[in-house]
Amino acid sequence: MSTIPPFPWTILRSQEEFDNRWLRLTTHDVLNVAGNPHLYSTIHIKRAATGVVAIDAAGRVALVGQHRFPLRIYSWEVPEGGAEPGEAPLEAIQRELKEEAGLTARHWQQILTLHLSNMLTDEVAYGFLAHGLTEGEAEPEESEVLALDRVPFQRALAMVDAGTITDAISVALLLRVDRMARTGDLPADLARAILAD
Amino acid sequence: MSTIPPFPWTILRSQEEFDNRWLRLTTHDVLNVAGNPHLYSTIHIKRAATGVVAIDAAGRVALVGQHRFPLRIYSWEVPEGGAEPGEAPLEAIQRELKEEAGLTARHWQQILTLHLSNMLTDEVAYGFLAHGLTEGEAEPEESEVLALDRVPFQRALAMVDAGTITDAISVALLLRVDRMARTGDLPADLARAILAD
Numbered sequence: 001m002s003t004i005p006p007f008p009w010t011i012l013r014s015q016e017e018f019d020n021r022w023l024r025l026t027t028h029d030v031l032n033v034a035g036n037p038h039l040y041s042t043i044h045i046k047r048a049a050t051g052v053v054a055i056d057a058a059g060r061v062a063l064v065g066q067h068r069f070p071l072r073i074y075s076w077e078v079p080e081g082g083a084e085p086g087e088a089p090l091e092a093i094q095r096e097l098k099e100e101a102g103l104t105a106r107h108w109q110q111i112l113t114l115h116l117s118n119m120l121t122d123e124v125a126y127g128f129l130a131h132g133l134t135e136g137e138a139e140p141e142e143s144e145v146l147a148l149d150r151v152p153f154q155r156a157l158a159m160v161d162a163g164t165i166t167d168a169i170s171v172a173l174l175l176r177v178d179r180m181a182r183t184g185d186l187p188a189d190l191a192r193a194i195l196a197d
Numbered sequence: 198m199s200t201i202p203p204f205p206w207t208i209l210r211s212q213e214e215f216d217n218r219w220l221r222l223t224t225h226d227v228l229n230v231a232g233n234p235h236l237y238s239t240i241h242i243k244r245a246a247t248g249v250v251a252i253d254a255a256g257r258v259a260l261v262g263q264h265r266f267p268l269r270i271y272s273w274e275v276p277e278g279g280a281e282p283g284e285a286p287l288e289a290i291q292r293e294l295k296e297e298a299g300l301t302a303r304h305w306q307q308i309l310t311l312h313l314s315n316m317l318t319d320e321v322a323y324g325f326l327a328h329g330l331t332e333g334e335a336e337p338e339e340s341e342v343l344a345l346d347r348v349p350f351q352r353a354l355a356m357v358d359a360g361t362i363t364d365a366i367s368v369a370l371l372l373r374v375d376r377m378a379r380t381g382d383l384p385a386d387l388a389r390a391i392l393a394d
Contacts, residue, residue: 004271007264008342017215018222020238023317025215025222028266032340041217042267043240045317067204068315069225070239074201075315082316114365116314118265118272119279120220120242123314125365143229145205157376168311168322168365175372179354182379 008033009040022046023121042120047082049116049125050093051169053177054079054103056133059193061156061174062101065147076149076159077167078174079103089126097130099139100146106132111176116168127173129180131190153177153194205230206237219243220318239317244279246313246322247290248366250374251276251300253330256390258353258371259298262344273346273356274364275371276300286323294327296336297343303329308373313365324370326377328387350374350391 010031018025024044031037054062065076081096083089090108097103112127140146153174159165160174181191207228215222221241228234251259262273278293280286287305294300309324337343350371356362357371378388 004262005264005342005344007269009264009266018238020224020236022238023240027217033342034339036339038340039217040266041215041219043220044267045314049314049316065201067202067206068312069206069237070241070317070319071312071315072204073312073315075312112368113360113363114368115265115268115270115272115363116365117242117246117318117320118268118270118364119246120267120320121314121318122267123317142231142233143235145202145230147202160373161376163310166310166312167315168313168369171309171311172365172369172372175369175376176357179358179372179375 012037017041042122045121045123046085048089048092049080049123049169050083050089050096050128051078051080051125051173052093052097052128052130053173054097054101054105054130054133055153055177055190055194056131056150057193059153059190059196060150061153062097062103063149063151063156064100065149066145075167076165077170080167080169083126090128093126093128098136099141100144101148102136102138103130104134104136105130106134111180112172114169114172125169127169127176129173129177152196154197209234214238239319242318242320243282245286245289246277246320246366247280247286247293247325248275248277248322248370249290249294249325249327250370251294251298251302251327251330252350252374252387252391253328253347254390256350256387256393257347258350259294259300260346260348260353261297262346263342272364273362274367277364277366280323287325290323290325295333296338297341298345299333299335300327301331301333302327303331308377309369311366311369322366324366324373326370326374349393351394
């Protein structure tokens with residue numbers, strides 16, 4: 001796994017197809033590694049995604065329920081949001097956790113970096129673990145209709161196992177925290193609270 | 198978590214912006230829940246993504262290394278591919294595992310459904326576990342330059358922990374299989390092989 005071959009596409013020309021506040025779609029005239037021409041359209045996502053597993057002293061995790069427009073589904077997820085251009089991912093997710101769930105946290109740790117759909121987009125997600133929570137008032141944006149819940153961590157994991165939680169960031173983050181609790185990578189009291197049924 | 202509120206957007210008009218073999222981008226004129234107008238562009242992804250954690254008798258997992266064009270990075274991942282329209286996800290990933298890694302498997306189980314980027318796209322990924330492997334010849338497509346490796350499962354997990362594997366489907370699938378091995382949801386010999394260092 002040591003030698004990285006050269007980038008296999010030769011880009012002849014790039015044409016912007018669409019651009020808005022959130023994304024830019026570009027079509028590239030390329031030659032593939034065999035020297036044959038084809039078109040490859042890629043999507044630049046302008047905001048990094050962020051998400052957080054926020055766990056209270058009782059081992060419960062904050063979940064947010066909302067409709068997701070592109071899929072027309074209702075989705076239970078960990079709190080998430082986009083980092084504005086220039087905004088640090090940690091700053092963005094601290095803001096989102098406060099806005100969506102009314103929570104602030106003493107302890108923050110980045111635990112995942114994800115590329116969400118790497119054949120078509122350059123979207124990056126940064127995943128965090130937060131604990132030592134303080135409760136305040138949620139302040140959702142006008143365009144958001146959010147339901148809030150806090151469920152025992154193993155119940156959230158059971159929702160992943162059952163396919164009830166499907167959001168990729170949430171699934172990866174919940175499984176990563178579960179693994180950290182089982183492999184001694186969390187403070188002992190937090191791990192105990194997380195692994196309790 | 199029982200009451201699902203009504204869909205919060207009223208769609209006034211939808212305009213197709215871009216369409217190719219892989220995706221369609223549409224801008225919707227909508228009213229949000231507060232009754233205020235805005236534009237929401239969504240991306241329909243025409244192929245379901247599929248991925249597989251394929252584990253041999255020694256507990257090693259098949260990994261594929263490749264450049265990912267939109268990110269301009271080299272990425273080690275589990276074997277993945279798109280289901281053609283009308284193709285069942287299981288059929289698609291069995292074909293991809295054969296093409297990319299030269300492997301067929303006796304035992305298949307779907308273990309995850311993921312929505313990869315649900316604020317912008319409707320892309321769905323189906324994740325599988327395969328074991329009972331038989332080796333053959335890889336048959337990559339002309340446009341693919343793939344490196345193949347097979348590494349002990351816990352070494353692949355360590356690559357997730359370290360942020361070396363970042364592909365969302367791979368991260369979620371590897372963590373899910375690790376959890377299944379730890380919670381008694383796999384055959385005992387497979388779990389033992391996976392959990393061995």
